[in-house]
Amino acid sequence: MLSIPDVRAACASLPHSHETFPFGLTTLVFKVGGPGWSRMYALLGLDDDPPAVSLKVAPERGDELRAAYDAVSGAPHLNKRHWISVPLDGRVPDAVVRDLLAASHALVVRGLTRAQRAELGQRGANL
Template identity: 30%
Template sequence: MNEQTLDAYCRKQPGVTHDYQMDWECDRYHVGGKIFAMIGGDSKGVRILTLKCDPMRAEELRETYEGIVPGYHMNKSHWNSVYLDADIPEGLWERMIEHAYETVLQKLPKRVQQEIKSE
C-alpha cells in the first residue's frame, strides 16, 4: 500500500485533523483531538502505518499477518504497526483504518461524537 492512498483514506473520515510530528517524523491523524493513526518509520526507517486497535483484534491480526506487529513506540496492547510492504489483502487496510477511527471516536464524549457526525 502506498502512503498517499493511506493518507487520503485517513483524512476522509469525518472530523479528522492531521499534523506532522517533527520529533517522531510521522504524520498523525486525529479525531476529537485523539490520535487514531500515524504514518512514519520504525527504528530502521522502514515505513509503517500505526493504528489504534481493540486488544483482542490486535492480537488476532498479529497472529494472522506477518507484516502486522505490536505498535512501534506505542502501547503494545492497543496499537498495531503495519509495514507498508506487507502482504495484506487490499480491503483490510481500509477496514483497519476504519476500526482505529471508530475505536477512538467511541471513547469521545457523546456531545463530541454528535458534533463530528453532523459535520
C-alpha cells in the first residue's frame, strides 16, 4: 500500500514536477510547469483517512477505472469527468496507482502549449 512519502517520491521523479500548497496545508498539489505558469496533475489529501490522491484522466479512462475498482470515484471539488480520486488503502494496486500518476502527468504535459513544452525542453512528438 502506497504511503504519502511514496506518492511524493513518485511525483518528484517525474520531469519538471513540483509540490505546492495553493489550497491550504492539508492538500498537497503536484504541478508540472515552468516559472510563472504550471498545471496541476495530482492532489493529495493529507488529512484524509485513508489518504487519497486525485488524478487527471481522459474521460473514457476514468469510466474504465471506476468500473474496474469500487474504490475509484470522482475527485471531490474537481470536474468528475476529468479527475478521479484513488484512496491509498490497497484496494487499487500500487503499480496501478504509480501508472496513473505518470499518466496524469503525461496528460497534462500533452495539454501544454507548444511554447510551454519547448520551455520544458520537450517536443510534441516525444510526448
